[in-house]
Amino acid sequence: MGDPNQSFDPTVLPASDPCPFCTIANTYPTYDPATPPGPDEPSLDPSKAAPASFVVLSTPTLLAFLDILPLSHGHLLLCPRRHAPKLTDVDAREAAELGRYLRLLSRALVRTTGVNDWNVVQNNGAAAAQVVNHVHYHLIPRPEIRASGKLRESFTMFGRGVRSELDDDEGAALAAKLREAIREVLEEEGRKSKL
Template sequence: MASPVQSFDPALPASDAPCPFCAIAATYSPFPPTSPPPADCPSLSPTRLSPSAFVVLSTPTALAFLDILPLSRGHLLLCPRAHRPKLTEVTAAEAAELGAHLRVLSRALVRATGVADWNVVQNNGAAAAQVVDHVHYHLIPRPEIRASGRFRESFTMFGRGVREELDDEDAVELAARLREELARVLDEERGKGRL
């Protein structure tokens, strides 16, 4: 696969570090979201990269994968395949596709996690808490902590809060479940004429 398109803006600080999202884009080929490869398919192996990547969606334009330091179980990242540091650099076609994926990934996320509430967060620049210099949306499930009896636990927004490394075994299963639910959502919507 050809390397992703890199944009250059002299107003942006130069970075010597390779973009981890571009590495994911270069490693994982697109697949149809309505018929994703099976969980044991070598092309989806999370260990093709270090750190591991757990891909949920991979189109010619967009990628979605589990955050490796999730704020909650199921925390997804959605980004354009091409390197775009900020939202203002995303093309109109990329923005339209990302918006469409946000909606259907949200439905799949609710079904796969059983959590009915979630945040969609998108940060632009270091002062706005953007850590990876590649535009991305966070889809963050927000479980009801009062009902769980964990009264002292709290969830915060914009990248702050307790973050633990993703459990690889759970992530393999969760990513497969998210791909399955996404395919179901898309099939249902195709049947209702919503696509």
Template sequence: MAEPSFDPMALPPDNSCPFCNIAQTYPSFPPEQPPAPDSPELDPSKLAPASFVVLSTPMLMAFLDIMPLSHGHLLLCPRSHKPKLSDVSPQEAAELGSYLRILSKALSQTTGVYDWNVVQNNGAAAAQVVNHVHYHLIPRPEIRASGKFRESFTMFGRGQREDLDDDEAIELAAKLRANIAAVLEQESRKGKL
């Protein structure tokens, strides 16, 4: 991915924005070689509530949703504070799009769920809760087969949500980072003999 360039439209970090706080707290790392799961770089308790980072480039971040709609629910956002999708730079838009595909593959491999939603809300009337542009990647397991009839998969960020379990999240985030690296490795070998 390209290194970030100066963006004259970038807003300063918003200290009241939880996503800006995550971006300021966790340094970037090469997605092809993520830090070890017990690395102090990835310590989820650096912030409250805990943050489980799965991808951290100089331009964007992905982390587990603290109130997931389903197991593996991820958020992907630019590091810089941009309230809506129309505010991101062309470079941010390109990297977000590229990583949506990569995260989708890694998320399916990690959860074993091969149906998912990608949702992006713009503004309060569109159910955007955090005023920082972000995409939701939400695995959609077949609930009739699982017997979990109480699960809610209502679209656009509305539905029954439960707090993320920290111990499960540590393990899940580590698996996601490993699968992101594996997807990138597989793709780097495509077309090579």
């Protein structure tokens, strides 16, 4: 047991309990999303972390990467770099950045996948289906299945059903496309703000 006089800080992890999202954040360097690295950039090599990580955004405050067990093609995770177990542990600056990039990532995701509908999901605590104890948002494209003629089919929702592991080659290609789409969205927003 720890010191009874020391207060518990949920944002500090014991060394024996490494957070997979903190590992990703500590493995991949930041870059300017307006000038993202190319698809063959060694600093974003997916195999640098285990399991492989496909980074699409890496700022000093935030990190976004593809879910390795996606609910649909393009399923993204967005989290602060600093360890924060729940949304209430995020500071005001991180919250503002999360809000800004949720919108920008949504635009880039629609552009890249061609899917115009998506979920944004954020769970807090085990009872609320949070699996990784590091606050994160899911951006999950929802293609229209009725248009495909599969009227009886339904989507896997929030962890239910069978999820397939992300293919490494597909993940690398998709991450590169998403980084480029984020760059385009930022460029468009910059032009609009100058008008």
